[in-house]
Amino acid sequence: MRLRNKPWADDFMKENQQIVELSPLSHKGTWSDVFGNDNPIHLEIGSGKGQFIANMAKQHPEFNFIGMERVKSVIVGAIKKVKEKEVSNARLVNENAVDLRDLFAENEVNKIYLNFSDPWPKARHEKRRLTYHTFLTQYKHILKPDGEIVFKTDNQKLFEYSVESFSKFGMLIEELTLDLHALQDPLNVMTEYEQKFSQKGQSIYRCRAQFQ
Numbered sequence: 289m290r291l292r293n294k295p296w297a298d299d300f301m302k303e304n305q306q307i308v309e310l311s312p313l314s315h316k317g318t319w320s321d322v323f324g325n326d327n328p329i330h331l332e333i334g335s336g337k338g339q340f341i342a343n344m345a346k347q348h349p350e351f352n353f354i355g356m357e358r359v360k361s362v363i364v365g366a367i368k369k370v371k372e373k374e375v376s377n378a379r380l381v382n383e384n385a386v387d388l389r390d391l392f393a394e395n396e397v398n399k400i401y402l403n404f405s406d407p408w409p410k411a412r413h414e415k416r417r418l419t420y421h422t423f424l425t426q427y428k429h430i431l432k433p434d435g436e437i438v439f440k441t442d443n444q445k446l447f448e449y450s451v452e453s454f455s456k457f458g459m460l461i462e463e464l465t466l467d468l469h470a471l472q473d474p475l476n477v478m479t480e481y482e483q484k485f486s487q488k489g490q491s492i493y494r495c496r497a498q499f500q
């Protein structure tokens with residue numbers, strides 16, 4: 289579902305079809321054809337302005353990256369960042385993650401990144417959180433049996449909620465850190481929000497969880 293009509297963003301996307309997939313539903317089950325290889329597929333939901341996906345694609349040519357972002361004016365920024373990196377292993381889709389099973393076949397994806405997802409703090413909006421159990425059901429379907437979710441946030445309440453949600457769903461918590469940057473993990477690629485919040489002195493939380 290596309291949310292707002294923005295003709296200039298539509299034009300920009302049409303001009304950059306080597307990066308943005310205009311008919312992503314048609315690739316369900318055949319994403320490897322889009323990339324021209326069988327490399328593992330890593331999906332980021334809510335890519336924002338694309339710093340993470342652009343840098344990950346550059347650092348990891350052995351993986352294929354798909355970034356999903358529902359806001360047109362935001363995805364334009366992500367397209368520009370991916371373009372600058374001159375990579376062939378990243379694609380963006382302007383979709384609202386409602387049911388990922390429309391976009392991906394069973395077991396088609398190897399890893400899902402949820403980076404600084406919108407917290408939806410009100411109880412009545414719980415169903416919109418990307419770590420709500422209905423989303424986990426979708427993730428389990430599209431992920432390979434050994435696939436994992438990597439979740440990063442600065443929001444303590446969302447983090448606690450999400451770890452509990454993973455756990456209640458029967459997922460295996462493989463890693464949990466309350467201060468990611470203290471680990472000085474050289475492989476950590478920062479997102480725009482991560483940079484912004486860590487500069488303000490906020491701790492960054494990360495959890496890696498696997499379906500069993």
Ligand SMILES: C[S@@+](CC[C@H](N)C(=O)[O-])C[C@H]1O[C@@H](n2cnc3c(N)ncnc32)[C@H](O)[C@@H]1O
Nearest residue numbers: 334335336357358359384385403404479480481
């Ligand atoms: C708080 S921002 C974080 C952006 C980026 N991941 C970062 O860390 O800098 C969350 C982004 O997720 C997008 N988003 C939220 N829910 C989404 C959904 N259901 N499907 C696709 N994009 C979504 C929003 O439009 C927004 O750009």
